[in-house]
Amino acid sequence: MRAYRALGRNALRTVLTYRASFVLNQFSAFFQLLALFALWRVLLASGESFAGFTWPQMKAYLLIAFTCGVLMSTHGDFRMAWRIRDGMVAVDLTRPVDYQRARFAEALGAGAAECLVVLLVVGGAIALTGPAATPTPAGALLFTLSLLTVLPMKFCIMYLSALLCFWTQNFLGVGLARAAIVSLFSGALVPLVLLPHWLQTAAALLPFSGTTSTPALLYLGRVEGSGALGLLGVQLLWAVGLWWCGRAAWGAASRQLTVHGG
Amino acid sequence: MRAVDRPPGRVRALRSGARLYGRCLGAHLRASLEYEVDFWLMIFAAVLYQFVPLVFIGAVFARVPDLDGWTMPEVVLITSLAVLAEGVGSLLYEGTWQLPWTVNQGELDYLLVRPYPVVLQIASSRIGLNGAGNLLTGTIMFAWGLGNCDLDLTPFGALTLLVLVTSGVLVKFAIVVTATSASFWLVGANVNLAVSLHNVGDLARYPLTVYHGGLRLVLTVLLPFGFVSFYPVAAVVRPGTYWWATVVTPLVAGLCVLLTLRVVRAGLRRYESAGA
Numbered sequence: 416m417r418a419y420r421a422l423g424r425n426a427l428r429t430v431l432t433y434r435a436s437f438v439l440n441q442f443s444a445f446f447q448l449l450a451l452f453a454l455w456r457v458l459l460a461s462g463e464s465f466a467g468f469t470w471p472q473m474k475a476y477l478l479i480a481f482t483c484g485v486l487m488s489t490h491g492d493f494r495m496a497w498r499i500r501d502g503m504v505a506v507d508l509t510r511p512v513d514y515q516r517a518r519f520a521e522a523l524g525a526g527a528a529e530c531l532v533v534l535l536v537v538g539g540a541i542a543l544t545g546p547a548a549t550p551t552p553a554g555a556l557l558f559t560l561s562l563l564t565v566l567p568m569k570f571c572i573m574y575l576s577a578l579l580c581f582w583t584q585n586f587l588g589v590g591l592a593r594a595a596i597v598s599l600f601s602g603a604l605v606p607l608v609l610l611p612h613w614l615q616t617a618a619a620l621l622p623f624s625g626t627t628s629t630p631a632l633l634y635l636g637r638v639e640g641s642g643a644l645g646l647l648g649v650q651l652l653w654a655v656g657l658w659w660c661g662r663a664a665w666g667a668a669s670r671q672l673t674v675h676g677g
Numbered sequence: 678m679r680a681v682d683r684p685p686g687r688v689r690a691l692r693s694g695a696r697l698y699g700r701c702l703g704a705h706l707r708a709s710l711e712y713e714v715d716f717w718l719m720i721f722a723a724v725l726y727q728f729v730p731l732v733f734i735g736a737v738f739a740r741v742p743d744l745d746g747w748t749m750p751e752v753v754l755i756t757s758l759a760v761l762a763e764g765v766g767s768l769l770y771e772g773t774w775q776l777p778w779t780v781n782q783g784e785l786d787y788l789l790v791r792p793y794p795v796v797l798q799i800a801s802s803r804i805g806l807n808g809a810g811n812l813l814t815g816t817i818m819f820a821w822g823l824g825n826c827d828l829d830l831t832p833f834g835a836l837t838l839l840v841l842v843t844s845g846v847l848v849k850f851a852i853v854v855t856a857t858s859a860s861f862w863l864v865g866a867n868v869n870l871a872v873s874l875h876n877v878g879d880l881a882r883y884p885l886t887v888y889h890g891g892l893r894l895v896l897t898v899l900l901p902f903g904f905v906s907f908y909p910v911a912a913v914v915r916p917g918t919y920w921w922a923t924v925v926t927p928l929v930a931g932l933c934v935l936l937t938l939r940v941v942r943a944g945l946r947r948y949e950s951a952g953a
Contacts, residue, residue: 453888587722
C-alpha cells in the first residue's frame, strides 16, 4: 500500500512541477463548457425548459459533466500508450507492484490537482452566472457516492483503451474513437434523455452513462427512491466489472508485448 | 525548350515548391499506409468524432426551430466549415505541430541547410490520416447544409463561397503556424499552448451571436476563428447583416498569412540551435 501511496504522491508532484502545461491541458474541457454554457443559456432564456431542464438545472448538469470530464484525465491513456509504444512498459513490468493498481494510484494522485481545477471553474461559473440548482440531502449523498464511483470507472475505461496499444501501432485513432464514444454515451455532450430512442437504448446497455449521466441525474433528483438506488447499483456493478475486465485484458496484453532493441 | 517558352522564374519556383511539398507528403502517406489497420481506424475515428457533435445539434433542433435565429442547416454549414478546415490541416500541414519539439531539440538545424523553405519542410513532415475522415464528414455536412438552407446560389455566389471557404482554411493555417511558432520564444518543447489556442476554435463551430460581446470580439480579432467558419456562412446566408464579411474574410486571411510569415521569419532569426 505504501508503494501505491508513493506513486500517487509522485504523480501529483509531476503535475505540480509542470503546472503550466497541466492548466493548458484543461482548456479543451473548459472551452467546451464555455460553448455549451452559451448555447444552453440562449436556448433556456426567459425561463423556458427543455425536456424538463430549467437553466439552473442545466447549469448544474454542465458543471457536473465538466467535473466528471476533468477528473482522472491527466495521468491518462496517452501517457500509458506512449510507454507501451516505446517499450518503457518493460521497465514497469519489472517493478514489484501490480500494474493496474499502480496506474490507478497515479491517476488518483493527479486527481488531487484536478479537484482544484474543478473547484476553481465551478466556483467561478457560479460567481459569474448566478447559482445553479442545489440537490436535496438524499440527492447530495447519492451524488457523492456516485461521483466517487466515477473515479474507478473512468480509470478502467481509459486503462482498457490504452491496453489496445499492445495490438495497434498508433494510439491516436483509438483515443479519438474512445473520446467520441464516451462523450456521446456518457451524457457529457448532451443529457441522454435528449437523444433519439435507439441511442438511448444503446446508452442504457453500455457502461459509459455511469461516468457523467448517473451522478448528474442523482444530483438533480431526476430519479428518486428505488430508481436512484438502482442507478447507483448499476454504476457500481459496472465499476467492479470493468476493473476485472482490465485485469483479464492485461493478462492477454502483456503476453502480446514485443520490445525491440535496447 | 527555348528560353522564351519558359514560365517566369517565380512561377517556376512556386510550381517546383508545390511539387516537392506533394512528394514529402506522399512519402509520409506511403509510410502511414503500411499500417493498414491504423489507417482505417484513424478514418473511422475521425468520422465518429465529427459525427457526435451533430447528434447534439440534432437533439437541440428536434425541439426548437432555431438557435438564436439560426436554422439547423445554417448551423450544420458553420460546423462543416470548421470540420473541413480541420481536415485540410491534418492532411496538408499536420507536421506544423512538430515545430515546438524540433526547435527545442535543435533539430531545426537539419532543415536550415536544405534548399527549401523551413516552414514548408516542417508542415509537410507528417500526414494526419484523420484528415481524410474529417474531409469526408465535412463535405457531407457541407452538402447537406447547403442543400437545405433555402439558398439560391448563382455561379457568382458559388465563386464567392469558394473564396470565403478558402480564406477560412488560410486563417486557420495562419493561426496554427503562429501558435506553434511561439516555441521560438518559449522555453520547453511544449505544444500545449498551441493546442489550447487551437481548441478555442471549437467555439466557432456555433453561431458567434450566442456568445457575449467580449468572447465574440476575441474570436473575431484576437484569434480570428470566426473567419474560419462563422463569418463565411453568415456572409452567404445573411447578406443583409453580414455583407461586410464577404470583403473582410479574404482580407483577414491575407493579413493573417502575412503576419504569420513575419512571425516565422522573426522566430527563425532568433533560433540558436540547441546546446546538446
